[in-house]
Amino acid sequence: MFASRLLSRLGRAAVPTAALACGATAAAVAVLPAWSEPAVKAQSWDTMFNLPEQKSIAGKTALITGCSAGIGKATACGLASSGCNLVLVARRAEKLEELKAEINRRVPGVSVTVVAGDVNDDALYEKLVALKVPQKVDILFANAGLALGKETVGSADLSDWKGMMDANCLGAFRLIDLCLPEMVKRGGGHVLATGSIAGLESYEGGSVYCASKHALHAFMKALRFETYAKNIKVTVVAPGFVGEGTEFSEVRFKGDKAKAVATYENLKELRASDVAAQVLWAVRQPDHVNVDLLQVMPTDQGSAQRIHRARRS
Numbered sequence: 001m002f003a004s005r006l007l008s009r010l011g012r013a014a015v016p017t018a019a020l021a022c023g024a025t026a027a028a029v030a031v032l033p034a035w036s037e038p039a040v041k042a043q044s045w046d047t048m049f050n051l052p053e054q055k056s057i058a059g060k061t062a063l064i065t066g067c068s069a070g071i072g073k074a075t076a077c078g079l080a081s082s083g084c085n086l087v088l089v090a091r092r093a094e095k096l097e098e099l100k101a102e103i104n105r106r107v108p109g110v111s112v113t114v115v116a117g118d119v120n121d122d123a124l125y126e127k128l129v130a131l132k133v134p135q136k137v138d139i140l141f142a143n144a145g146l147a148l149g150k151e152t153v154g155s156a157d158l159s160d161w162k163g164m165m166d167a168n169c170l171g172a173f174r175l176i177d178l179c180l181p182e183m184v185k186r187g188g189g190h191v192l193a194t195g196s197i198a199g200l201e202s203y204e205g206g207s208v209y210c211a212s213k214h215a216l217h218a219f220m221k222a223l224r225f226e227t228y229a230k231n232i233k234v235t236v237v238a239p240g241f242v243g244e245g246t247e248f249s250e251v252r253f254k255g256d257k258a259k260a261v262a263t264y265e266n267l268k269e270l271r272a273s274d275v276a277a278q279v280l281w282a283v284r285q286p287d288h289v290n291v292d293l294l295q296v297m298p299t300d301q302g303s304a305q306r307i308h309r310a311r312r313s
């Protein structure tokens with residue numbers, strides 16, 4: 001017993017001598033290979049015995065759209081506490097100013113710039129260019145988006161369809177198109193976009209929302225192919241149900257709080273901060289590691305339509 005413990009501590013190189021010293025017969029030792037390597041050799045997995053800090057992103061600049069609420073807002077807070085300077089984008093200027101004040105109070109060292117505007121509006125892009133934002137962005141999180149309605153095809157509201165396609169697709173595409181050339185010029189960067197489980201599977205009542213997120217996933221895959229040789233990281237964030245901390249379902253059901261609450265009835269959905277934590281993990285990976293797809297689901301949700309509603313709390 002003592003001998004085998006000692007052997008395993010000493011490692012393979014020490015086996016024959018140690019075994020003999022512990023009383024093993026010469027015949028038993030003879031069947032062991034004569035190892036010539038040192039007992040403990042440096043290996044790439046050695047770090048796993050002493051987990052390293054994640055990559056520092058202090059001093060980097062992150063542009064986040066859709067950060068007046070939800071996933072974008074939670075991610076902005078996490079990036080700020082990691083030392084990132086921020087450019088905050090959404091339509092509601094007052095919500096962005098509130099967030100800026102909160103971040104300034106809690107993380108005084110980081111710079112926060114508010115650029116209020118609609119991701120479909122030329123004026124937003126003019127402001128970003130005037131502030132030379134594309135020249136500064138290291139991390140671009142195209143997160144602004146929404147679902148509008150749950151009508152099936154044949155009874156849909158065309159303005160809802162247009163609103164989703166504009167914000168979820170063209171808004172993200174245009175912003176990435178604006179910032180990418182400067183990232184490439186500076187030799188690197190990280191582009192993330194919030195897709196969805198709806199970008200991986202379709203469901204009844206979600207035709208155009210699902211179509212918009214499938215299109216976003218396809219765009220990001222093409223972007224990955226176009227940029228992997230340019231030191232640009234590309235990540236799709238694809239959550240399932242995210243409730244707490246977001247306005248997603250209230251927006252989808254146009255202010256109908258009862259319908260919004262019913263979405264998460266008897267299940268424990270994700271919080272905005274759960275998704276933000278995953279985004280932070282992805283952006284803090286070592287330089288040679290790209291997280292292509294972050295699919296994050298509540299434990300209670302197996303797929304877009306497989307939902308376990310048995311919690312009573």
Ligand SMILES: NC(=O)c1ccc[n+]([C@@H]2O[C@H](COP(=O)([O-])OP(=O)(O)OC[C@H]3O[C@@H](n4cnc5c(N)ncnc54)[C@H](OP(=O)(O)O)[C@@H]3O)[C@@H](O)[C@H]2O)c1
Nearest residue numbers: 066068069070071091092118119144145196242246247248
């Ligand atoms: N919640 C979920 O279950 C879930 C699941 C999967 C994916 N997602 C995706 O996650 C992203 C964030 O949603 P969320 O859940 O955090 O919902 P949220 O709380 O409603 O946040 C959406 C954000 O997007 C902004 N936004 C919407 N349209 C915009 C536009 N045209 N221009 C600029 N900003 C716009 C909103 O701000 P303003 O109103 O101030 O402009 C808000 O800050 C979306 O892309 C959504 O599709 C959500």
